[in-house]
Amino acid sequence: MSTATSKLRIQDLSCQYQGKTILDGLDLALAENEILALLGPSGCGKTTLLRAIAGLLPIHQGDIELEGQSLSTPDNLVPTEHRGVGVIFQDYALFPHLTVAENIAFGLKGRTKAEVQARVAEMIALVKLDDLGDRYIHQLSGGQQQRVAIARALAYQPRLLLLDEPFSNIDSQVRGELMAEIRQILRSQGVSAIFVTHSKEEAFAFADRLAILHEGRVAQSGPAEQLYYQPSSRFVADFLGGGNYLDATVATAHEVHTPLGAIQSASPLGYPPQHQGTLLLRPQQLALEPDNEGSGVVVARTFAGTYCDYQVEVGPVALAVRSGHIGLELGQRVAVAAMPHALVLF
Numbered sequence: 001m002s003t004a005t006s007k008l009r010i011q012d013l014s015c016q017y018q019g020k021t022i023l024d025g026l027d028l029a030l031a032e033n034e035i036l037a038l039l040g041p042s043g044c045g046k047t048t049l050l051r052a053i054a055g056l057l058p059i060h061q062g063d064i065e066l067e068g069q070s071l072s073t074p075d076n077l078v079p080t081e082h083r084g085v086g087v088i089f090q091d092y093a094l095f096p097h098l099t100v101a102e103n104i105a106f107g108l109k110g111r112t113k114a115e116v117q118a119r120v121a122e123m124i125a126l127v128k129l130d131d132l133g134d135r136y137i138h139q140l141s142g143g144q145q146q147r148v149a150i151a152r153a154l155a156y157q158p159r160l161l162l163l164d165e166p167f168s169n170i171d172s173q174v175r176g177e178l179m180a181e182i183r184q185i186l187r188s189q190g191v192s193a194i195f196v197t198h199s200k201e202e203a204f205a206f207a208d209r210l211a212i213l214h215e216g217r218v219a220q221s222g223p224a225e226q227l228y229y230q231p232s233s234r235f236v237a238d239f240l241g242g243g244n245y246l247d248a249t250v251a252t253a254h255e256v257h258t259p260l261g262a263i264q265s266a267s268p269l270g271y272p273p274q275h276q277g278t279l280l281l282r283p284q285q286l287a288l289e290p291d292n293e294g295s296g297v298v299v300a301r302t303f304a305g306t307y308c309d310y311q312v313e314v315g316p317v318a319l320a321v322r323s324g325h326i327g328l329e330l331g332q333r334v335a336v337a338a339m340p341h342a343l344v345l346f
C-alpha cells in the first residue's frame with residue numbers, strides 16, 4: 001500500500017514488556033475506510049499492538065502515524081485521549097451505573113446539552129437500540145451491550161476504531177448477523193478499523209484485509225483469499241486452514257513432479273528446474289473420481305451435508321480431500337487429481 005493513501009502507518013515498531021520484546025520491527029499500514037483483522041496465535045502480540053496504537057503502551061523503536069501525525073515514537077507519546085482513537089475492549093468496559101444514553105454521552109465533552117442529546121439519539125438509532133436508551137447496562141443482552149459500546153465509540157467520531165475480540169462474548173447464533181450489521185455501520189460512517197480476533201472465520205467475514213502476526217512481525221497481509229490460496233510461508237498456510245504438503249521437484253516453469261505424478265501450475269512457479277520444495281494443496285484443490293484402477297483408496301470419511309471430508313491414501317501418502325462427491329465409501333478406489341490452479345511451493 002502506498003504511504004500517501006495510508007490512514008495509519010506503523011514502521012519498524014518494537015514494544016517490550018519488562019525487557020522482553022513482544023513486537024519486533026513490525027510494519028503495517030491501514031487505508032482510509034479499511035477494516036483490518038489482526039490474527040495470530042495466542043500471545044503473539046495482537047493486544048499489545050492495539051495498546052501501542054491506542055497510546056496505552058510506550059514504544060521502544062519505530063513510529064506510529066495517524067493521518068500523517070506522529071502519535072508514538074520512543075521519545076514522544078501523544079496521550080490516549082488526544083489521539084482520536086476509539087477502543088472497544090472484549091468486555092466493552094461500559095459503565096454499569098449509567099444508562100445506555102448516559103454511556104453513549106460519556107465521551108461527548110465540550111458540547112451543549114442539545115448537541116449531546118441529538119448525537120446520542122443519532123447513535124442509538126444507528127445501532128438499533130431505539131427503545132432502550134433508559135435501560136441500565138446489566139439489563140441488556142451481550143449483543144445489545146456490544147451495540148452500546150460501538151455507539152459510544154463512534155459518538156465522538158474517532159479517526160480510527162480499535163476492537164479487541166469484539167465478538168467473542170456474543171452467542172454464536174447471533175454473531176454472524178451482528179458482525180454483518182456492525183460492518184455495515186462502520187462502512188456507513190466511513191470508519192477505519194482494526195480488530196483482533198482468534199477466529200479466521202470472523203476475520204474472513206468482517207475484514208477487508210487480514211494481517212497475520214508471527215514472532216513480533218506481520219508475517220503476511222492481504223485479502224483473505226490471497227492469504228489462503230497464496231500464503232507466503234508455511235506458517236500462514238497452516239494458520240489459515242488445513243492442507244496437504246507433498247514433496248515436489250520443479251520440472252519446468254509450470255510443472256512439478258510429486259508422488260501424485262506431474263502437476264501443472266496455472267502461473268509460473270518462480271523456481272528453477274530441479275528445485276526441491278514442498279507443494280501445498282488445500283483439501284478442496286484435489287478432485288476425486290471413483291475409479292477401480294485409481295491410485296487412491298478412501299480410508300476415512302466425514303459427511304458434512306453438501307460435501308464430504310475424506311482421508312485418501314495414495315501409496316504411502318495420506319491426503320485430506322474435501323469433495324462434492326458425497327457417496328464415496330470406505331475402501332473405494334479413486335483417481336486423485338489436483339484441480340487447475342496457481343500452485344504454492346515452499
Ligand SMILES: Nc1ncnc2c1ncn2[C@@H]1O[C@H](COP(=O)(O)OP(=O)(O)OP(=O)(O)O)[C@@H](O)[C@H]1O
Nearest residue numbers: 017018022040041042043044045046047048049198
Ligand atoms: N502487562 C504485561 N506485562 C508483561 N507481559 C505481558 C503483559 N501483557 C502481555 N504480556 C505478554 O506479552 C505477550 C503478548 O501478549 P498479547 O496480549 O499482546 O498477545 P495476544 O496475541 O493478544 O494474545 P491472545 O490471543 O492470547 O489474547 C504475551 O507473551 C504476554 O504474556
